[in-house]
Amino acid sequence: DQQxxxxxxxxxxxxxxxxxxxxxxxxxxxxxxxxxxxxPAEGPTFLISIxxxxxxxxDGRFTVFLNKSAKHLSLHIVPSQPGDSAVYxxxxxxxxxxxVFGQGTRLTINP
Amino acid sequence: NAGVTQTPKFQVLKTGQSMTxxxxxxxxxxxxxxxxxxxxxxxxxxxxxxxEGTTDKGEVPNGYNVSRLNKREFSLRLESAAPSQTSVxxxxxxxxxxxxxxxxxxxxxxxxxxxxL
Numbered sequence: 001d002q003q004x005x006x007x008x009x010x011x012x013x014x015x016x017x018x019x020x021x022x023x024x025x026x027x028x029x030x031x032x033x034x035x036x037x038x039x040p041a042e043g044p045t046f047l048i049s050i051x052x053x054x055x056x057x058x059d060g061r062f063t064v065f066l067n068k069s070a071k072h073l074s075l076h077i078v079p080s081q082p083g084d085s086a087v088y089x090x091x092x093x094x095x096x097x098x099x100v101f102g103q104g105t106r107l108t109i110n111p
Numbered sequence: 112n113a114g115v116t117q118t119p120k121f122q123v124l125k126t127g128q129s130m131t132x133x134x135x136x137x138x139x140x141x142x143x144x145x146x147x148x149x150x151x152x153x154x155x156x157x158x159x160x161x162x163e164g165t166t167d168k169g170e171v172p173n174g175y176n177v178s179r180l181n182k183r184e185f186s187l188r189l190e191s192a193a194p195s196q197t198s199v200x201x202x203x204x205x206x207x208x209x210x211x212x213x214x215x216x217x218x219x220x221x222x223x224x225x226x227x228l
Contacts (some may be wrong), residue, residue, distance in 0.1 A: 042221055044217075
């Protein structure tokens with residue numbers, strides 16, 4: 001039972017354009033959502049997060065949008081840069097307990 | 112400032128062998144976690160320790176045991192390794208409490224790649 005799903009295993013985007021990574025969840029009790037970024041042979045690193053009481057959170061080139069009615073989360077990267085090429089995981093939590101992760105989306109930024 | 116350190120980085124085992132993955136953090140975090148990453152499955156929680164002296168099962172605990180040795184160290188043991196346990200294992204730690212941007216988030220180690228033949 002995958003509570004957090006990233007249905008696109010991979011995404012390829014031109015440098016300078018917008019990258020949009022999507023995530024769906026099934027548990028309406030999730031109250032916090034996070035995105036992690038992972039480079040090969042490294043551990044995941046925190047990127048950006050959003051509370052369920054908000055619908056948008058922005059940090060530089062990264063914006064996370066939350067649509068609670070659709071149980072959908074998205075990460076926008078504008079403009080995309082070659083260094084953004086990585087695997088991106090969305091994750092969700094209930095009451096600050098353990099994180100449940102999605103399967104990951106491999107983003108490739110083409111020059 | 113090392114963060115979260117995992118050893119070994121690579122290990123090859125034969126079916127039925129046992130081994131322990133070690134994890135240590137120097138950030139004075141209370142909570143520690145073990146995840147495994149498999150293709151198409153993302154990161155799945157094996158066990159976690161909310162604080163020193165406590166451990167709890169995650170999504171996929173079968174075949175594993177853990178020990179929270181002290182506040183810094185959290186080890187994962189495979190008593191009788193199986194090919195299904197071939198994976199990349201990540202240890203993570205955090206302060207307890209509400210998640211917030213940049214604070215109280217999980218900090219991961221670099222991973223331990225385990226192959227069971």
